[in-house]
Amino acid sequence: MKLLFLHCDYIKFKPLKKALKSVEELSEKEKKEHEVKECLGVFVAVEKGDSVENVNDLINNVKDVASQVKAKKIVLYPYAHLSNNLANPEIALNVLEESEKSLKRDFDVIKAPFGYYKEVELKVKGHPLSELSREISPTAGSPTAHPNALSKSNKQPAKQEDYDPHKLLNEISKSRLDTSKLKENDHRILGQQMDLYSFNEVAPGMVFWHNNGLIVRDELIKFWKEIHKQHGYLEISTPQIMDKRLWQISGHWDKYKENNFLTNYENKDFIVKPMNCPGGMLVYRHSTKSYRDLPLRVGELGIVHRQELSGVLGGLFRVVQFIQDDAHIFCTEEQADEEISGIIDLIGLFYKKFRLPYRVELSTRSEKRIGTDEMWNKAEKLLKKALDRKKMDYKTSGGQGAFYGPKIDFHVKDSLGREWQCGTIQLDFSMPERFELEYTGKDDKRKRPIMIHRAIYGSLERFIGILIEHYSGRLPCWLSPIQVRVINFTDRNNKYAERIFGKLKEEGIRVDLELSSVPLSGKIRDAELMKIPYIIVVGDKEEKEKTIAVRTKGEKKIKNMEVDDFVEQVKKEIEEGSRKI
């Protein structure tokens, strides 16, 4: 429905001739010219899809505008020319008459006749609010709209909002941490000290990555990509918001409605993706597949959003927005066993690299589930078989599976002894079914692949939190935001220090320079608190001998080295850390 509001000194109209055959004859009185002074003209075009359910929206808009311009008289004027997608006359008339009835409770209402050619004359006041248009979308207020949907935005209020940016700025504050119950190596404290990231109340549960933290995240991603390439994975990236219908197909809408972030675009409901898989399904479907393509391993480092109960958030361990190191493996039932084994190995290798202890758990069918019991039997058996074959030590917990399939979870232990689920392997017969995935078999028949969802880090955010605590902030060199700090001994050595700094930087080492004129011990202390792996001090002695004094991660021993030797050593350490599993 489209509305045009004109605040007028007067409106005059006179019906001349019927425009529609179906409308009733007007009485003699109604055929006369009408004049209304000091009124709000409401010109209405009722469109396809509108119904009496939209009357309330119309009323609210009229009330809104009338109160702003302080109008008491309303001229309700059918004005088809606002739209090229008109509702049929019966509905339009119905909507208009209902509207008139409701408006009469609060205003003097004059309704211009429907279905007549009319002569009209009016004078618009010309103040800033005297001409307004509004659009009411047919879905607004309908029972199908989600309660959280931005139905207000459908109103498209044209009024200028009244706010004071300075006042608003005071209302939003960064999140202050209550450290009273936290250990010293809690990632929330270390994250602040090391300037890795922060939180702000404008985005609860969503990380503001600072430069230092982003370096850690990027390194983990780089490493992940490297290893996955080596293990035969392809990589894709799918959109951040997708049509609600996609989530209805996948079943996420039914199961997790209330946890989704909703938005809309072009009058369609969109969902901010809580999962990567449906996007991945569409990529699979984009081209025909043959048995030769299987197993097809497709990774996606996707940003997902999930609304969580407000009490469960905690630093990086539990967030609302996170990067999932997802991958989907499409394969035949016969291949599943080997694929699962491969993933178990891969996860083990990752955790071993970070020296993280972990525990394995098999989660079987949950109450909230889709798919037949037959599927579940098959899937559970496959997972069990792989675990047994690998002689894994694992616990079975009933009812804990994902809604589309059973899973193997990998729980990593943090420094407090708390366990966090990171890695997961989930078998899924259901999603391929719902998305009608197919491949052509050797026998030229259409077959349905099965699908394995898996993640290793689980959430990059959580994994970084665990790493920070696990290493008490002393990240391995290849992950450290600052790998080397160069410190001068006195101002006399600045030039030499700058040369060393430049050389290391050229070599691709993340290095910074500290030339302030405070005593050395103070600068050493700062660098240690920042958990910088290598501290280089250059003074008169080093300058004369063309060496550097190297202090390694918290060790008190100082080693005098040639710059080139140091560069070689550090580069080798970084290289090995970031490429090899």
Place this chain on the structure above:
RNA sequence: GCCUCGGUGGCUCGGUAGGUUAGAGCGCGACAUUGGUAAUGUCGAGGUCGUGGGUUCGAUUCCCACCCGAGGCUCCA
């Protein structure tokens, strides 16, 4: 979402049993200082005491609501 606790400069924390200019250390800036591996000195800037409302002559302080955070439940595709 529920129960308990918290929110005072960038950070860590004092303080106000309602009353003039809310303090300190670190950090930041300036100046002095030129020192050998976990804190050099002096001076200076920096605060709507989480937000909104109420009580009051007066609220950072008391009351209410909300927001954010922490611990614990519940939850985690």
